[in-house]
Amino acid sequence: MISKTAEYGLRAVTCLAAEAGTALSADLLAERTKVPRRYLTRVLQDLVAAGVVTSRSGPRGGYLLADGTIDRSILDVLAAVAPIERITSCPLGIGAHKSLCPLHRELDRAYAATEAALAAVTIRQLVTSTDPITPLCAPGRRTKSTVAQGKTAQGKKG
Amino acid sequence: MISKTAEYGLRAVTCLAAEAGTALSADLLAERTKVPRRYLTRVLQDLVAAGVVTSRSGPRGGYLLADGTIDRSILDVLAAVAPIERITSCPLGIGAHKSLCPLHRELDRAYAATEAALAAVTIRQLVTSTDPITPLCAPGRRTKSTVAQGKTAQGKKG
Numbered sequence: 001m002i003s004k005t006a007e008y009g010l011r012a013v014t015c016l017a018a019e020a021g022t023a024l025s026a027d028l029l030a031e032r033t034k035v036p037r038r039y040l041t042r043v044l045q046d047l048v049a050a051g052v053v054t055s056r057s058g059p060r061g062g063y064l065l066a067d068g069t070i071d072r073s074i075l076d077v078l079a080a081v082a083p084i085e086r087i088t089s090c091p092l093g094i095g096a097h098k099s100l101c102p103l104h105r106e107l108d109r110a111y112a113a114t115e116a117a118l119a120a121v122t123i124r125q126l127v128t129s130t131d132p133i134t135p136l137c138a139p140g141r142r143t144k145s146t147v148a149q150g151k152t153a154q155g156k157k158g
Numbered sequence: 159m160i161s162k163t164a165e166y167g168l169r170a171v172t173c174l175a176a177e178a179g180t181a182l183s184a185d186l187l188a189e190r191t192k193v194p195r196r197y198l199t200r201v202l203q204d205l206v207a208a209g210v211v212t213s214r215s216g217p218r219g220g221y222l223l224a225d226g227t228i229d230r231s232i233l234d235v236l237a238a239v240a241p242i243e244r245i246t247s248c249p250l251g252i253g254a255h256k257s258l259c260p261l262h263r264e265l266d267r268a269y270a271a272t273e274a275a276l277a278a279v280t281i282r283q284l285v286t287s288t289d290p291i292t293p294l295c296a297p298g299r300r301t302k303s304t305v306a307q308g309k310t311a312q313g314k315k316g
Contacts, residue, residue: 001159001242001269007249014261034250074264084159091165092192102287103172106232110275111159117268129260 001114002078008035009043009081010074013052016065017127023062043081050080065123074126075118084118086111159272160236166193167201167239168232171210174223175285181220201239208238223281232284233276242276244269 002010011033016024026044030037044063047053054066069077078084087100087108100108160168169191174182184202188195202221205211212224227235236242245258245266258266 001272002265007265010261010265011250074268092169102284103168106276106279106284107160107165107168110232110272113271113275114159114268117271118264121264126260126264 002084003082004039005043005046006078006082008033008040009047010077011035012040012043012047012063013065013069013077013123014126016053016063017070017123020065020070023056023060023064025062029063046081047077052077052080070124070127071122073119074121074123075115077123078118084111084115086115160242161240162197163201163204164236164240166191166198167205168235169193170198170201170205170221171223171227171235171281172284174211174221175228175281178223178228181214181218181222183220187221204239205235210235210238228282228285229280231277232279232281233273235281236276242269242273244273 012029012035015029015032024032026037026041029035029044030040033040035043044053044055048055048063051066052069052072054064056062056064075084087104090100091104099105170187170193173187173190182190184195184199187193187202188198191198193201202211202213206213206221209224210227210230212222214220214222233242245262248258249262257263
């Protein structure tokens, strides 16, 4: 249900979170996230503009997670690139509907439930999960985040 | 977040529910729901095929709610025209991901929360709400459902 832009932004952020402290090039990010390079560049620009990601120039340059992003929620990251569009006024444009009708109020309540679920999970939780499947990682790829926690990632499924 | 098709299908069903027992023409439905006529026809075909709506031919023909639809949930109606696409396999196509990674598992949990919210509300609840705003109704329009409940719809805002 989230947009393609939102999905791609979350993939990029999760990938950067798994490599905390290391700058990744747009080419490498595109490869790991399986997002078309040009599309990803636009999403990264939005993430940088929103302060979720930073970019570093130079030979060891690339994209890094901004300070604090690791403890922000999935919803926060979505808000930076493609916020969930809540229903705030009558989609039919009925002028007399100064508040939402029961149909659109219930739809908006469902969107609020989606937001609440996404607000309850941080990026850190995604990359420090004990789940055998590592986000976005090809089998056997050892990530810094798993090393940092003293776990051996070798032989993991994900 | 729901698709345009889903939104249009829900408008049509809610409109028919408010006129329970009376067949409405596609033209009238298109006018009330503010959905383009051709688009609405396709949506109505899907609703008929799914048994949510029935069609009646003849001079007093048109579309009616099928038996039982009034007590079905918003989610049931969505399922007939444009189901919420749950995440059941790795969107990146990583073969080794036999189950969802933490990122996509959390996204799917959020979708489950959306579904649960929509499953908790019936079409009847939408059209018998005591809310001053009547779904899809222009100001002052008196609907059969409000008459049936012994309420006066005149002077209502919505």
